[in-house]
Amino acid sequence: MFKGLEITVIYNDPMMIEPKPEVIDASITEVRNEIEFIVNSLEDAGFRVKVLPVYNSRRFISDLLNLKTDLIYNFCEMVELESIEEVFAAGLYELLRIPYTGAPPMTLGLCLDKARTKIVLSYYNIPTPKFEVFKEPLNGYAKVNLNFPLIVKPVREDASAGITKESVVYEVKELEERVEFIIKSFKQPAVVEEFIDGREINVAILGNNPPIVLPISEIDFSKLPEHYPKIVSYEAKWIPNTEYYEKTIPICPAPLEPELEEKVKEIALSCYRITGCRDYARVDMRIDKDGNLYVLEVNPNPDLSRNAGFMRSASVYGLTPAETIVKIAEIALERSYANKEVQK
Incomplete structure (x- = not known):
């Protein structure tokens, strides 16, 4: 039903950002190889495929305004170097009425914020570890109403960013040091939860x-x-x-x-x-x-x-x-074009 449609694969390319990221690891170096695989998979399934790398906000907006496509395959997890930007990217797709794979902006924003996600899940009686959020270092003053050991994470990061073996803490001094490290390094609050x-x-x-x-x-x-x-x-x-x-x-x-x-x-x-x-x-x-x-x-x-x-x-x-890549595209097309005629 959908063969012959055009899919645009949108992904963030950290290697094109200026200045370059300070740390180059597999989360960056493997991006282009995987995008090539995804493009080949979609083309082999009969889709026409374009690729749109994202690395600059203004350029991205301009590219979207000129984009004509049947579906965006959304791999944009940031626009420049902030995880929260994935929410804005999906918001632009919505404003421009361009169908895309995956979650809508509200879901992306909610799930990016670990604390808010836990609050929502707890409301529906979904079990999740007890937690607290700290916007400032403890400095020996804040009282923590949690049981050790604890694990300390940035509140708004994904891909395990900020999580190391030092993230699990066993006493107050370690907790204070790790909370201060997260706040200063990631410029965001630290979420502290009981370690399961x-x-x-x-x-x-x-x-x-x-x-x-x-x-x-x-x-x-x-x-x-x-x-x-x-x-x-x-x-x-x-x-x-x-x-x-x-x-x-x-x-x-x-x-x-x-x-x-x-x-x-x-x-x-x-x-x-x-x-x-x-x-x-x-x-x-x-x-x-x-x-x-x-x-x-x-x-x-x-x-x-x-x-x-x-x-x-x-x-x-x-x-x-x-x-799997093709199946996700087909699922998104079925959702997006339900009861609509697709123009090939």
Whole structure:
């Protein structure tokens, strides 16, 4: 039905930004290779494909004003160097009435803010670790009504930015130092939550009517050194040849008891709907030693790289990475052009 339509792949290209990023890692260097793969996958499926790199706000707006396309494949996670800019990009698509893949601006903005997401989920009785937000360093004065150990994160970042083995703290002095580091380094508040020491699972979801939970993935921390907190740090995702990268091993499907698996799926689908996700998303959870589930975050635009967790779950489900890319485009087209005639 949709073959022959034009899709524009929009992605942020950090290597074109001036000044260049201070740190160049896999989150940057692999971008162009993955975009090439996505373009090839869509072209092989019969779509006409254009590519629009994003690296400057004014140039981006000008390009969008002149864009004629049937669908934007939205990989824009920032415009220049701020994560919040992904919300503005989707807002521009909405204003210009251009269909696009993935979540709308309100969902992107909500899920980017870890604290607000937790407040919304808690309202709907979705379990999530207890937390507090600090806009200023503690300086020995602020009282923390949480139980140690705690984990400290930037409130508005994704891709595990700001999460290292020092993020898990065990006493007040460590907490004060880490909160001050996050506030000063990321120029935003720090969210502090009770650390759930247990299993970590990732729940990939695909589609809209109805959304489908793909095979659940688990991160195996058993190979990490004893003194390393069992977390998925920035290194684990993006820095090869580090302990975290080499020794956090994904397992898919996760070995879960049937009753627990059904509960995970139920909670993940609730999060998907509550936060307004669409087309695809991922929900990250922890399971404590007593089998209690806690939602860590909802990711409405998870990484779709070939070696990413979402693709791993899709592969176990029976979709190749190329088929997954095409499927997401088809899902977005079906949603966008329901009851409308598509002009080829």
